[in-house]
Structure formats: structure tokens, C-alpha cells
Amino acid sequence: MAAQIISGKEVAKTIREELKRETEELKKKGITPGLTVILVGDDPASQIYVNMKAKACEEIGIRSEVIRMDRSTSQDDLLEEINRLNQDVNVHGILVQLPLPKQIDEKLIINAISPEKDVDGFHPVNVGKLAIGENTLLPCTPNGILELIRQTEIEIKGKHAVVIGRSNIVGKPVSFLLLRENATVTMTHSKTKDLPAIAKQADILVVAIGKPEMVTKEYVKPGAIVIDVGTNRLESGKVVGDVKFDEVKEIASFITPVPGGVGPMTITMLLKNTIEAAKQIHHVK
Numbered sequence: 001m002a003a004q005i006i007s008g009k010e011v012a013k014t015i016r017e018e019l020k021r022e023t024e025e026l027k028k029k030g031i032t033p034g035l036t037v038i039l040v041g042d043d044p045a046s047q048i049y050v051n052m053k054a055k056a057c058e059e060i061g062i063r064s065e066v067i068r069m070d071r072s073t074s075q076d077d078l079l080e081e082i083n084r085l086n087q088d089v090n091v092h093g094i095l096v097q098l099p100l101p102k103q104i105d106e107k108l109i110i111n112a113i114s115p116e117k118d119v120d121g122f123h124p125v126n127v128g129k130l131a132i133g134e135n136t137l138l139p140c141t142p143n144g145i146l147e148l149i150r151q152t153e154i155e156i157k158g159k160h161a162v163v164i165g166r167s168n169i170v171g172k173p174v175s176f177l178l179l180r181e182n183a184t185v186t187m188t189h190s191k192t193k194d195l196p197a198i199a200k201q202a203d204i205l206v207v208a209i210g211k212p213e214m215v216t217k218e219y220v221k222p223g224a225i226v227i228d229v230g231t232n233r234l235e236s237g238k239v240v241g242d243v244k245f246d247e248v249k250e251i252a253s254f255i256t257p258v259p260g261g262v263g264p265m266t267i268t269m270l271l272k273n274t275i276e277a278a279k280q281i282h283h284v285k
């Protein structure tokens with residue numbers, strides 16, 4: 001039987017309506033959540049994402065600002081900008097769009113963002129809190145993925161989750177979150193041997209590799225939940241995931257589409273984190 005398609009777009013819409021109400025409540029208390037996104041350079045994909053983020057903020061009433069810096073910006077100039085934003089009481093969330101030009105050390109930049117304004121959840125303090133199970137700002141894509149899995153109403157506890165990809169922004173943190181939900185988690189990557197056989201053991205398969213349609217039905221156990229994080233823009237302009245959707249949807253129980261799956265959830269969780277950060281900073285429950 002063909003899989004049910006989990007519409008991230010629909011789930012995101014419902015959550016954003018809730019966030020809009022929450023923002024209105026905060027404004028009544030004199031707090032307007034504010035997000036500042038820094039974009040260094042003119043990478044076309046980054047431009048698209050940054051514009052999508054700004055538009056999403058506007059729709060729910062969050063104040064947003066995009067700081068565009070030249071691609072030749074020095075590391076020190078970027079650090080100075082971050083320091084200024086760390087101190088700006090009207091800025092609750094700071095996001096530096098990745099990737100950064102090669103003269104800039106990504107780690108150093110992430111480290112410079114105040115952990116309480118780190119709405120990406122990338123700062124080592126927040127990553128550490130996640131790893132040891134303390135409350136913190138959760139990374140957006142992983143948190144969005146968990147929300148999509150919850151939509152299936154299938155219990156995560158005790159399930160075997162296989163994550164393909166171990167990046168700091170998706171694979172690793174989503175593994176931590178699944179572990180926290182009591183899944184048995186297997187993390188895999190480019191050096192994993194016999195990946196299809198391991199992936200095929202998964203009740204929940206999360207794919208975040210960045211290789212268009214690499215995951216075919218040979219990787220998928222019939223009845224599995226398949227979450228496709230991949231966002232690959234082909235030369236034709238078409239956006240496809242890391243999963244071969246048409247064939248995998250025939251055997252999975254649930255599957256996320258690309259576009260319209262994980263992507264809209266990432267932005268929604270960013271909005272949620274910005275509101276969360278504003279509440280924390282102003283000591284509002």
C-alpha cells in the first residue's frame with residue numbers, strides 16, 4: 001500500500017497560526033520578538049532561504065532584519081557585527097546563514113553568538129545541553145523532523161531509527177533528539193559499510209546527505225517512516241530530496257515530500273525559537 005504523505009507545509013501552517021497568537025500576546029506585554037539574519041555573500045540558495053525566513057517572520061508579527069554583508073567581509077568585521085547584536089536588547093535571535101565564505105571560520109562565528117540568542121541551536125553550549133538532556137533552544141531542522149514524526153502518531157519509544165548523515169546541523173542533533181525520545185539510534189555516514197542493509201533495518205529512516213535521490217527502495221524496510229531532509233536544486237531548477245520519492249512511497253508507511261516536507265518545518269521552528277528566546281530574555285513564562 002502506498003505511503004501516507006506527511007505534509008510539512010500543512011503542519012507548519014497550523015503551528016504558525018499558534019505562534020502568531022503567541023506573538024500577539026507578547027506584544028501586549030510590550031515585547032516584540034526580533035530576529036536578525038546575517039547573510040555574507042551572494043550565494044543564490046542562501047538568498048532564497050533568507051528571504052523565506054524574513055517573509056515567515058513578517059507573517060506572524062516577528063520583527064525581522066536581514067544584514068547583508070559583502071562576500072569579501074573579514075572575520076573581524078563579522079565578529080564585530082555579532083557583538084553588537086549580542087548587546088542589542090531588541091534582538092532576541094541571531095542567525096548567521098551558512099555556509100560562510102572561506103576566509104571566515106564558521107566555528108569561531110558560531111561560538112561568538114550569545115547562546116541565549118542562538119536560535120539555530122548551533123552554539124556548543126546549546127549542543128552540549130541537548131546532548132546531556134537539558135532544556136535549551138533546539139536546532140530547527142531536527143526539532144521540525146521530530147514534530148513531523150509525531151504527526152504519524154506512531155510511538156518513537158523502542159523503535160529503531162537510522163540516521164544517514166552526521167552533520168552538526170542535521171544528522172548529529174536529530175540523533176540526539178531521537179535518542180531522547182527513547183528510539184534505538186544508528187548513525188551512519190559516508191564511511192559506513194553496506195549502508196542499504198543497515199538502512200533497511202530502520203523503523204524510522206532519516207536521510208540528510210545532500211545526494212539527489214540516492215536512497216532507493218533497496219534502503220527501505222516496507223512500512224518504515226521515511227523523513228527526507230535533502231534539498232537539492234538540480235540544474236533544471238527543480239528541487240529534489242535525497243530519497244527517490246516515487247519508488248519509496250510505494251513501500252513506506254509515511255514519507256515526507258521535497259519540497260513541502262522538512263523545509264517549511266525548519267523555518268517554523270526558527271520562529272518558535274525566536275519567540276522562546278524573547279520569552280527567556282524578558283523572563284516571561
Ligand SMILES: NC(=O)C1=CN([C@@H]2O[C@H](COP(=O)(O)OP(=O)(O)OC[C@H]3O[C@@H](n4cnc5c(N)ncnc54)[C@H](OP(=O)(O)O)[C@@H]3O)[C@@H](O)[C@H]2O)C=CC1
Nearest residue numbers: 141165166167170189190208209210229230231262263266
Ligand atoms: N530542509 C531543511 O530545512 C534543510 C535541508 N538540508 C539539506 O539536507 C542535506 C544534508 O545537509 P547537511 O547535513 O548540512 O550536509 P553535510 O554536507 O554537512 O553532511 C552530509 C552528511 O552526509 C554524509 N554522506 C555524504 N555522502 C554520503 C553517502 N554516499 N553515503 C552515506 N552518507 C553520506 C556525510 O558523511 P561524512 O560525514 O562521512 O562526510 C555527512 O555526514 C542537504 O541536501 C541540505 O541541503 C540541510 C539543512 C536544513
Ligand SMILES: Nc1nc(=O)c2c([nH]1)NC[C@@H]1CN(c3ccc(C(=O)N[C@@H](CCC(=O)O)C(=O)O)cc3)C=[N+]21
Nearest residue numbers: 049096097098099120231239258259260261263264266
Ligand atoms: N545558519 C543556518 N541555519 C539554517 O537553518 C540553514 C543554514 N544556515 N543554511 C542552509 C540550510 C538549509 N535550510 C533550509 C531551510 C528551509 C528550507 C525550505 O523551506 N525549503 C522549502 C522550499 C525549497 C525550495 O523551493 O527551494 C521546502 O522544502 O519546501 C530548505 C532548507 C536552512 N539552513
